[in-house]
Amino acid sequence: MKPILRHKTAWNLRQSGKTYREIGEEFGVSSTRSQQLVASHQKRIDAISKNIFVRELQKMSSSYTTRILNGLRNRFGDVETIEPSLIVSMGYKELCKTRNIGLKSASHVALALENIGSIKDAKKWKTKR
Numbered sequence: 001m002k003p004i005l006r007h008k009t010a011w012n013l014r015q016s017g018k019t020y021r022e023i024g025e026e027f028g029v030s031s032t033r034s035q036q037l038v039a040s041h042q043k044r045i046d047a048i049s050k051n052i053f054v055r056e057l058q059k060m061s062s063s064y065t066t067r068i069l070n071g072l073r074n075r076f077g078d079v080e081t082i083e084p085s086l087i088v089s090m091g092y093k094e095l096c097k098t099r100n101i102g103l104k105s106a107s108h109v110a111l112a113l114e115n116i117g118s119i120k121d122a123k124k125w126k127t128k129r
Helices: 003-015 020-027 031-048 052-059 065-076 084-090 092-096 103-115 122-127
Strands: none
Touching: 003 020, 003 031, 020 031, 052 065, 052 084, 052 103, 065 103, 084 092, 084 103, 092 103, 092 122, 103 122
């Protein structure tokens, strides 16, 4: 397994609730080493973006992430300056009209907004307007 994929897999396992010991057993390494793998991927995520919304999208490890970020870039320019409140105010239906952002991508955006606390319930936000 490639190192980057190994780090990402360890990070995903940790996010799903696995302990460092369980992750270590899965990779055949110590719990300390598994902690290092997870920390390495977290550093990569943190280095990619300083914008909490963009970082949350990247954490979701979705195949839609690149598509979503490209769509937001096309509509707003620099994604680092996008305020989550701007996306909340435009609404789900308007977001779906953005190039490269369809229903599934917009659902991922809704979950990211919910995870960072910009909206209370992704399902309710999607049905508004």
